[in-house]
Amino acid sequence: MTTDRHMTRRELAEAQDAQDVLAPMRARFALPQGVIYLDGNSLGPLPHDLRARVTRTLDEEWGQGLIRSWNDAGWIDLPERIGTRIARLIGAPVQSVLAADSTSINLFKLLSAALALRPERRVIVSERGNFPTDLYMAQGLIAQLDRGHRLVLVDDASEIPAALDGDTAVLMLTHVDYRSGAMHDMGALTRLAHEANALVLWDLAHSAGAVPLDLAGADVDFAVGCGYKYLNGGPGAPAFFHVAPRHADAFVQPLAGWFGHDAPFAFEPEYRPAPGAARYLCGTPPILAMAALDAALTLWDDVDIDAVRAKSLALTGAFIDTVEALCPDAGLTLITPRDPARRGSQVSFHHPQAYAVMQALIARGVIGDFRAPDILRFGFTPLYTRFVDVFDAVSVLAEVLETRSYTHPDFQKRARVT
């Protein structure tokens, strides 16, 4: 590759940034100098509005308002208020979505409901490559129920249709795969599950805020999702759940805490579930984290999710093209689908030294992440990632691979979290 070719590609990227309708959104985030952040699919960066909101929640609402802020500052309504914002973003009916707890906890609630609504059936169908906590929560629930339920795992998405049968209670899938970035056809798989009279539970961790979703149109029964990835709610932000209105009153979920009670402050000794999806709330919500997520979601008021998707595909497409142009014969194997309709907002490659390569990239200010055993993962987040970032990141990757600088001992040890 020549300098001219570098210049040409970078100039093209600059031209794309100049025309990008989402470009002004980048200024809404606090981004460190000298870093190209391609890990917003793991942890979104800090929005300035969120910082201001948390400061206000600390100083005014908590510091000055104290206990009165449960009413006066609307703390009590945060799970529903956040849910309303997310419902709009994922095409779900208002009041079918609320923010609460973690994705894992919410999965347990919704899986409990799904199994209860198909009492004669014994199987949860999922993928072996699903995000592990989703599988763990299913295993925990099955062990607790001790009624002969089974988790049936397919090795490849193509096997899902054949796995659905008269014993399938629920099909539990993550919409966009956390490793490969491959995206399922939510509408088609939901239809297939419903044809088998099974329910569906979609994990939207890598979808919400990344791709347009239409839960109502796809007739989705249950969904969960994550507040700290594309929604930028902060590390370990509250998660959310969706319960289709037709199921909301059909079951009393087991994590029957006081915030899901019909009258929490009547202090009755008997649990009476709130009507609707609100019964899937449980304990006292973490207000600092809730306020943070609520503030982060205000960014979407000024954004068209179709424009986000268009830029996302342009970014991921440009990344694939540029890697293939600048890093030929470097041991990288693309595992993300080339077909734009089949990928989310990330690009992943196998590389035999993936862990060390990622450490070398991070040391040079290009932050993606490593996923065991040998995957380099790069997330593209249209609210703050520029086309020049794509080009510059690939340039650094090309240099790391060409110079084999990842073989330095500093990059060979194992991290605990990557």
Add this chain to the structure above:
Amino acid sequence: MTTDRHMTRRELAEAQDAQDVLAPMRARFALPQGVIYLDGNSLGPLPHDLRARVTRTLDEEWGQGLIRSWNDAGWIDLPERIGTRIARLIGAPVQSVLAADSTSINLFKLLSAALALRPERRVIVSERGNFPTDLYMAQGLIAQLDRGHRLVLVDDASEIPAALDGDTAVLMLTHVDYRSGAMHDMGALTRLAHEANALVLWDLAHSAGAVPLDLAGADVDFAVGCGYKYLNGGPGAPAFFHVAPRHADAFVQPLAGWFGHDAPFAFEPEYRPAPGAARYLCGTPPILAMAALDAALTLWDDVDIDAVRAKSLALTGAFIDTVEALCPDAGLTLITPRDPARRGSQVSFHHPQAYAVMQALIARGVIGDFRAPDILRFGFTPLYTRFVDVFDAVSVLAEVLETRSYTHPDFQKRARVT
């Protein structure tokens, strides 16, 4: 009562404050002007150290460090680090306590364990007056298990010994009653339960940070507690759990999320529980809320819990005495035990117009709370409550009652959260 008598009592209070070894701690909190805050048993106020820590977590750890802070800022260790601080405060073995989720969620995990460890038994014994979410979680678990378990509720604490028998799997009690402030004898009741070969689960919501505790000495099996009351961790702060080391590896709890896995970042499809109490963790912890709680707990580094208890009893004793002196024949009936050994750190009275009286007090800057149906509740928190606050609060109460100002229509409507 005469002005002289007022002067004398207030002067006595000032003298007590002047000698108070804990008095310097008050400056560590942001407290609003013109407010006497007697509701720290519901929501503790904002510690300055916490504010600084959350700001640093936002700006430096998240804003600059981004995903790297899971390792570099030690986010991954927060549940254990907080647990270690709390273990010291409640007399529990190190590593038997971790911070996670809400009190409700933690109750579900520990009750699941308790029932599994006594598989031949079918009864959870508790009090009808226990905090409702504790009862709700037991009801939710029992319904889900559907194996004939029952929740047996006594109406009075004196009935607990007789309720324990060969079918009791677990005695689940809140150590200090949220309404009356009455405190159970943890050691004696734990012994009684163990004599019946039952387990105990103590809810320390109104105990941790309020009274000295010795979980190890009392041989407690399981405990949960709250981060946002006497521990001042902020609204909806993470809760904590304690699992006695002898039980920690004996059961795999059903909320089997990835943070309780032995190797969360190996991304294995099969759940393998972490050794010890760490397997009671579940999903990704909310880092802003965890950092806040961790910072709030540093206040206890400089405090002797026995000095806290001594001041607490002096404050609650002074409050009872002063109310009885300044508000005779005002319709107040003390429901908190007069015996210091039998009360926590709050004082409660029945009053037929309790809701309106509390609204009138709040309007005058004295913040306690109302608990249905007719309870005025005042919490005393030795880290920031002064003896003059006790006197001034009672003076306002006396004025509200004497002038019957609580009969104003503004004070008659119902609040959602009080």
